[in-house]
Amino acid sequence: MQTKRTIFPNKLLPYALLAPQLIITIIFFLWPAAQAVKSSFEREDPFGFRTTFIWFQNYTRLFNDPGYLNAAGRTAVFAVGVTLLSMGVSLLLAICVNRLLRSGRLYTTLLVWPYAVAPVVAGILWWFMFNPTIGIVPYLLDAFGYRWNHRVNGNDAMILVIIAASWKQISYNFLFFVAGLQSVPKSLVEAAAMDGAGPFKRFWTIVFPLLSPTTFFLLIVNINYAMFDTFGIIDGTTGGGPAGATNTLVYKVYADGFLGLNIGSSSAQSVLLMLIVIVLTVVQFRWVERRVQY
């Protein structure tokens, strides 16, 4: 068999075609990243009059700072909490909607709404509902004898930010799960049913494995979301408190850099964050992806 190959003699054309994408990547990604790496080795006053090169001092300080290690631990709790909660709830909702014949579309539309809410607005909404003084949730919990106070109690605060952050992400996960469920061949499920497999057995042995590419994709997206995109929600609800209980790594970058004006330390933290993401993504693609069946 003969394959036809088109040959482009122009050597520059491929580069010209790639250029727009490359320029955007360089200007908006590589250049700022390089700037962050550069200032992570420097100590500078806020206005930029005096800059001193201090090698790894910003980094060593971070590793000796209990506040930073605490933030790392809190981030892990938060990321795992948000990922499990938002993926679990949205899978459940997706399965429910998938069983509906006529009203499925309506529910799908309604469930997508929260995704359109800006993170800070979502944070404020939850701040209102959970406000120890004027909120409805503490009022209801009080009836059960629980004094909710996320201003003082670190666990309450962590639960609050996990719920608020998950709520935002449920719509997104839900859409992917619905699409994933709809691509599961009906014939397989029906065959299993005829062989006598109950709904749970059918789900765990047929639907869930067939959903694994979607689940894997969402896992990565959700972990990245929890680690990087939740700044607005934390700022709107707890502001990282109490006593640093909800101070995640990305929030600390903001607090130290923008509120504290400590650019060197803030840059060092974002470089570390960048490394964490690279490691996480590599781990996910090398080890988790093997278990995914496409």
Place this chain on the structure above:
Amino acid sequence: MFKNALLLSAGLTAVLAATPVQAQTEITWWHAMSAELGEKLEEVAQGFNDSQTEYKVTPVFKGTYPETLTAAIAAFRANEQPAIVQVYEVGTGTMMAAQGAHYPVHQLMTDKGEPWDPSGFLQPVVGYYSDTEGNILSMPFNSSTPIFYYNKDVFEKAGLDPEVAPKTWAEVEEFSRKIVDSGAARCGFTTAWITWIHTENMAALHDQPFGTLENGFGGMGAEFTFNNEVNVKHWDNLKRWSDEGLFQYGGPVGGNDAQPKFVSQECAMFMNSSAGRAGVIRNATDFEVGFAPLPYYDDVIDEPKNSIIGGATLWVLNGKSDEVYDGVAKFFTYLSSPEVQADWHQFTGYLPITNAAYELGQEQGYYAENPGSDIAIEQIMRGTPSENSKGVRFGNLTQARDVVDSEFEALLAGQKTAQEALDSAVERGNQILRDFEASNS
């Protein structure tokens, strides 16, 4: 077609005619005043714009105080800075250290031949915003000090005299207990600003040092020493009162939850900036509010010292044209006129910046008509200020205050004792001060 062209040219002529022949010099003013305060500020700028034709002051709201400062610094680095920026007192140390970034206001006023008499300002204001040589570097604009608010109706329900506010902390405890036990309110008191009111002012009122080198006024080598006996005792009490339900914590920094607790009548007493007065009166629709000076420990000091200043000043940034600075100087003269100052002070609850504005208010009978409106002024002017009550000046104070807040929260959660929390706040705070010293020298 022809008709359209005619209409278009007619429109153009109208637009051209509307533009003044001589272009006005625009002066950008970045500020952090939201809601009513922001509207009032715009009114002040409009008043100046209407009073002359050469300059136009354009106020731009840039968010919270920290956001405004960060935005100004970022803009300065990109050479896009405004002519005037409002910086809160916590940022004073940072701005003073950045000598190349600002045009000292005393120098500006002298250069431009505008009247400038520092002795016309209230003494504590001058003291707080002068450098070591006694020069005022930024234009005082909105200064406040914390005061004590209480709910007269709840006092009456609890069997207390609604006209008598607690003077000492022992009385605050006693009154709170009565209020909670009688069921008049769910909690005794709440507060905004743990840092500013219960640490910085606590030290000042009781004549205790907050840091070395005259609380940082003497230079960047200063260290925090606020883990003194009075502060430890007070934090210990706050923790105990919190556990007993007499005190409710209103959140870090400015305490977002504190005012709702007070105006919803959950807490009977409340400590906040005098600038919160307008907001409290507007929101406290179901009860009568009483005002008083901050309580003190009478076993520590017989006559409490003056309280210290908060609020913000206006900094002039470098890198603008001469015409712009001419306008800024004229605007500052307008801003410090007794009429403008008195109006701003009476509307907002900020202190009158100048003696003349205070006297004007007295002549107008404002303080007699509005009981409680002069408590802040009296509290800040009482006695002779000592080194400990002049104020605090530290670089990176925003970060240090965050540390204090987070240590206070650790205390409330029972993770630390008051002594441990304050010791650790001092230690972490000193690290921040050393960073600031290192990056500014």
